[in-house]
Amino acid sequence: MKPKTTLHASIIILTFLVALYGKSLLQNFIELQFSSYAIRIIYSYSWWVIPVVIVTAALYGFRNVLKNLGLQKGFLMGLAFSIIVVLPMFLGSAIIGKFVADMNLLQVFHKTFLAGFMEELLFRGFLFGLLFRKLKWGFIPASLPGAIIFGMSHLYQGSGITETLGIFTVTFIGALWFAWLYIEWDDNLWVPIWMHILMNLSWTIFDVSSNALGGFEANIFRIITIALSVLITIAYCRRRKLFRINKSNLLINPH
DSSP: OOOHHHHHHHHHHHHHHHHHHHHHHHHOOOOOOOOOOOHHHHHHHHHHHHHHHOOOOOOOOOOGGHTTTTTTSSSSHHHHHHHHHHHHHHHHHHHEEEEOOOOOHHHHIIIIHHHHHHHHHIIIIIIIIIIIIIIIOOOOHHHHHHHHHHHHTTTOOSSHHHHHHHHHHHHHHHHHOOOOOOHTTSSOOOOHHHHHHHHHHHHEEEEEEESSOOHHHHHHHHHHHHHHHHHHHHHHHHHHOOSSGGGSOOOOOOO
């Protein structure tokens, strides 16, 4: 690995860790309290957005920030694709779950749109995307660090060893799946963003499960959604006769 590539990789990984854990570390020294729920949200996600934008701009140019993070194109296409594939999961949640009537719009917006957008921006657009697309790491080494940390960040939802391991496995695989969708749909981060948002929405406005693992019935519909996304993506790749993730770039990305 070239010295410049090693330096950039170190900066990206360090920035990712600061964005993810910096606020919690700071609270060990300075306890900041905000009475407004909206201000708390803005403060928390500022730790993610500001370092990501600054470092991406510093390394690869300010004009190319949106392109390098996968946000330059495909907003409506990502939305349309996600609506189609998440519809079974949404309908299933409406059938087996109970509508949650006591959440306000800001809470719903936070738990669905903001959570989905920010997690995909940090984990897939920044960490995985820059390592794979700019530094030419293979799909496996580029996606594994974020997938492991993504899985670990959901461990708090588990109440026992079996449940905790299940949550980690589901979120770990989900991270790899979102990374694959991102690249196969022509570096369009809006595909996993909208998938994440709508899947969150289906479990937020309907009381289906208390954690990411879900129950048997809920997972039937989630599996249908995942299968649909995979089948449509494979059909898309076959139509253009190109699978962007293949055996040639699993360990090293030569292109």
